Amino acid sequence: MKYSNSLGLASIATFCLTVLAAPSGLEDNGIDDRAEIIKSAFKHAWKGYSDYAYGHDELQPLTNGTTDSSSTNKSIASIFDALDTIIIMDLEEDYLRACEHIKGVDWNKSKDPSKTFETNIRYLGGLLSAYDLKGDEFLLKKAIELADNVIMPAGKPVETNNIILAEFGSLQLELVHLTQLTGDDQYEIAGNNIIAQLSEVPTKIPGLYPMTWNLDTFTPNNMYHTISGGADSYYEYLLKTHILMEGKEELQLDMWNTAVGSMRRYLRSETHNGKVYLAEFQDHFKLLQSGELVCFMPGNLLLGARYLKDETIEMFARDLMNSCYDVWDTPTGLAPETWSWIDKEQDITTYPELMQKVMLKSGFVTQDSGYDLRPETIESLFYFYRITGDKTYQDKAWKIFEAIEKHCKTPSGYTRIADVTNINDVKPLNFEESYFFAETLKYLYLIFTDPDHISLDEYIFNTEAHPFKLKTPIQVQSKTFS
Numbered sequence: 001m002k003y004s005n006s007l008g009l010a011s012i013a014t015f016c017l018t019v020l021a022a023p024s025g026l027e028d029n030g031i032d033d034r035a036e037i038i039k040s041a042f043k044h045a046w047k048g049y050s051d052y053a054y055g056h057d058e059l060q061p062l063t064n065g066t067t068d069s070s071s072t073n074k075s076i077a078s079i080f081d082a083l084d085t086i087i088i089m090d091l092e093e094d095y096l097r098a099c100e101h102i103k104g105v106d107w108n109k110s111k112d113p114s115k116t117f118e119t120n121i122r123y124l125g126g127l128l129s130a131y132d133l134k135g136d137e138f139l140l141k142k143a144i145e146l147a148d149n150v151i152m153p154a155g156k157p158v159e160t161n162n163i164i165l166a167e168f169g170s171l172q173l174e175l176v177h178l179t180q181l182t183g184d185d186q187y188e189i190a191g192n193n194i195i196a197q198l199s200e201v202p203t204k205i206p207g208l209y210p211m212t213w214n215l216d217t218f219t220p221n222n223m224y225h226t227i228s229g230g231a232d233s234y235y236e237y238l239l240k241t242h243i244l245m246e247g248k249e250e251l252q253l254d255m256w257n258t259a260v261g262s263m264r265r266y267l268r269s270e271t272h273n274g275k276v277y278l279a280e281f282q283d284h285f286k287l288l289q290s291g292e293l294v295c296f297m298p299g300n301l302l303l304g305a306r307y308l309k310d311e312t313i314e315m316f317a318r319d320l321m322n323s324c325y326d327v328w329d330t331p332t333g334l335a336p337e338t339w340s341w342i343d344k345e346q347d348i349t350t351y352p353e354l355m356q357k358v359m360l361k362s363g364f365v366t367q368d369s370g371y372d373l374r375p376e377t378i379e380s381l382f383y384f385y386r387i388t389g390d391k392t393y394q395d396k397a398w399k400i401f402e403a404i405e406k407h408c409k410t411p412s413g414y415t416r417i418a419d420v421t422n423i424n425d426v427k428p429l430n431f432e433e434s435y436f437f438a439e440t441l442k443y444l445y446l447i448f449t450d451p452d453h454i455s456l457d458e459y460i461f462n463t464e465a466h467p468f469k470l471k472t473p474i475q476v477q478s479k480t481f482s
């Protein structure tokens, strides 16, 4: 969903085929003004952005300066990305101000194909979602303008070579939904054609594709396989597109099932103390490294497991959910960006004693110790809470929120930090990504509202947490919550 470039320590191990049962269980405490507290956090951050950075992509939350990381000017990423959260939290004044700005944006002056993916998930996704929730016609008009002028000016998306799997392999959810809302099928065809083309390319590991590609020849130009940044939303969208299309397509669901089978068989790695992570592959080497960006996957797997009534996938989802959450057990209560581990098939006694100790206790070794205000684990907790009805997932999400409040809050917003392992100096950096408004705070909020508010039976979320209304509801949410 977002790119990551940090690769940590690479270890080598054999495949591991076991499936493990998962523990669970804490008490719950019912009352929920927690949604209101999270809404206040959003209002705090949105005030900072509004006071100091309105019209820029992001606020710098330590200095009250601004950044424009989307490069296309007047693109005001935070406003597009926050728009549906503003609607969901019922902040009418902020909505009206945002609308005025969005009406003034002229897409014709900002063509930048290399940002197709980000434009698609943040801007187009944000507009379509806001349109679903509010029905204001100008939002759909803007979405069409954006698709025609920026995303697929030549009648098809993506012209670049040396492109990353997620960039061309996860455009279809937004484009399918644009077709559903306009009745113009060129968008859906363009998005789904790319996936059909991809399905023809032979793979080394069934259903899993390398990360970087040459689109001239439609061939991969390396053998690096990951579920993390750069590939992530490709896998996520196969299932979601099938659901959004009311089950009226078979290819993408097949591709999702095949990919998930390979994740279980080849990428799943278990530690000596029972943690389960998704590893990566480089050529013939299994790399025992993962990161926060992969932690959206437990939620996606659980959604698929319940949608397809598949208990094996559900078990896999639960194992990954537990391990993703346990990685937040650091001195600050915030998860590191990346980590590595020793697989239980490896002889642990050949490693330094300190490493053995750490592995037997926590089950991971921090590589990149930063926390980027990322939503992925929270997103999965949202799916687990809504789908299982188990309120212990609320308590887990709350603990994370408290850690964010404690270590990331500034007088004008929230910032990423460089060191989750050092309680005395977390080294605040000066950056507040727009996904903090779109995803992190939205998922947190929806974990504590009435579960019927943006029900998973009625909406499918894009990879930037923008919910699209399903034409036909599904049945995945729990009917009871306790």
Ligand SMILES: *[C@@H]1O[C@H](CO)[C@@H](O)[C@H](O)[C@H]1NC(C)=O
Binding pocket: 062, 063, 064, 411, 412
């Ligand atoms: C940024 O804005 C906040 C809120 O208005 C203020 O409290 C803080 O002092 C400002 N920081 C700087 C560095 O100007």
Ligand SMILES: *[C@@H]1O[C@H](CO)[C@@H](O)[C@H](O)[C@H]1NC(C)=O
Binding pocket: 068, 071, 072, 073, 074
């Ligand atoms: C955006 O436009 C403003 C004013 O025209 C300019 O100062 C700024 O440098 C531009 N930013 C980017 C990222 O192009």
Ligand SMILES: *[C@@H]1O[C@H](CO)[C@@H](O)[C@H](O)[C@H]1NC(C)=O
Binding pocket: 106, 107, 108, 149
């Ligand atoms: C943008 O370009 C399209 C044609 O590509 C045109 O129809 C539209 O009016 C233009 N919008 C603005 C604001 O100039």
